[in-house]
Amino acid sequence: MTKVILPELGEGIKKATLSYWYFKPGERVKEKDELVEITTDKAAFNLPSPGSGILREVFFQEGDTVSPGEALAIIEEG
Amino acid sequence: MEFKVFDLGLTDFKSAAGLQRELALKVENQQLESALILCQHYPVITLGRQANRGNILVSQEDLREKGIAVYAIERGGDVTYHGLGQIVAYPIFNLALFKKDIHLFLRTLEEVVIGLLSEFGVKGIRRPPLTGVWINKQKISSIGIAIKNWVSFHGLSINIKKTDLPYFNFIRPCGMDIEMTTLESLLNREIDLNSLKQSLIGNFKILFG
Numbered sequence: 187m188t189k190v191i192l193p194e195l196g197e198g199i200k201k202a203t204l205s206y207w208y209f210k211p212g213e214r215v216k217e218k219d220e221l222v223e224i225t226t227d228k229a230a231f232n233l234p235s236p237g238s239g240i241l242r243e244v245f246f247q248e249g250d251t252v253s254p255g256e257a258l259a260i261i262e263e264g
Numbered sequence: 265m266e267f268k269v270f271d272l273g274l275t276d277f278k279s280a281a282g283l284q285r286e287l288a289l290k291v292e293n294q295q296l297e298s299a300l301i302l303c304q305h306y307p308v309i310t311l312g313r314q315a316n317r318g319n320i321l322v323s324q325e326d327l328r329e330k331g332i333a334v335y336a337i338e339r340g341g342d343v344t345y346h347g348l349g350q351i352v353a354y355p356i357f358n359l360a361l362f363k364k365d366i367h368l369f370l371r372t373l374e375e376v377v378i379g380l381l382s383e384f385g386v387k388g389i390r391r392p393p394l395t396g397v398w399i400n401k402q403k404i405s406s407i408g409i410a411i412k413n414w415v416s417f418h419g420l421s422i423n424i425k426k427t428d429l430p431y432f433n434f435i436r437p438c439g440m441d442i443e444m445t446t447l448e449s450l451l452n453r454e455i456d457l458n459s460l461k462q463s464l465i466g467n468f469k470i471l472f473g
Contacts, residue, residue: 196367228395230410
């Protein structure tokens with residue numbers, strides 16, 4: 187199991203919006219695939235998948251507010 | 265950070281987007297340290313991730329008639345316009361070599377524009393929490409970026425020629441009631457885009473080099 191954690195995006199950025207999931211739960215992802223897009227005011231930030239496997243669960247939906255350090259999803263290897 | 269400059273001159277939005285993708289991949293794969301694309305676009309309206317189509321104030325027929333293309337793209341921000349009298353800069357930078365900090369990157373892009381304007385004796389200012397560069401309450405430079413694997417793309421535009429101003433009335437820039445200005449309107453003289461581009465490159469080198 188690999189947790190997908192939102193990294194620090196920059197000084198003073200405490201919140202961002204989860205704007206797009208490139209994959210749905212149950213789908214297979216490869217390491218470095220674009221997994222989820224996060225937007226702050228003038229920047230769209232793509233977070234690549236930290237591992238290969240099945241996207242088992244997502245903890246936030248598109249439009250939700252997320253913070254650096256939070257787990258966004260779980261990937262089950264294999 | 266070393267960056268290779270690609271000056272495309274007048275180019276359509278799609279070709280520039282294609283080159284951005286190509287160069288971003290090279291930067292990501294470390295075949296190229298970083299790149300800076302400079303160009304002017306044929307009239308185009310682009311919609312960022314937070315865009316509301318209601319911020320385009322004219323009909324599709326009007327846009328077609330005036331030859332203005334519309335693209336939904338993957339940068340942050342709302343609606344913006346690009347035209348012949350703007351310089352557009354797309355920094356394809358490996359931010360791992362600068363700092364992995366979106367906030368710092370946006371502020372440094374503003375600083376590039378502020379430095380450029382100061383060479384013309386014009387004082388550009390920030391208006392936090394907004395992004396971009398203003399002259400008093402009028403906006404002269406818009407910024408909207410995207411980041412993949414800490415490689416940046418999209419970027420900034422600076423309004424230079426007066427001729428673009430009427431086109432901004434076709435949209436609500438950034439989804440707000442913003443009045444735009446241009447460098448020529450402020451200085452009341454013609455600006456040579458080629459020498460301005462050299463100054464712009466110089467300011468990118470000072471702040472990112």
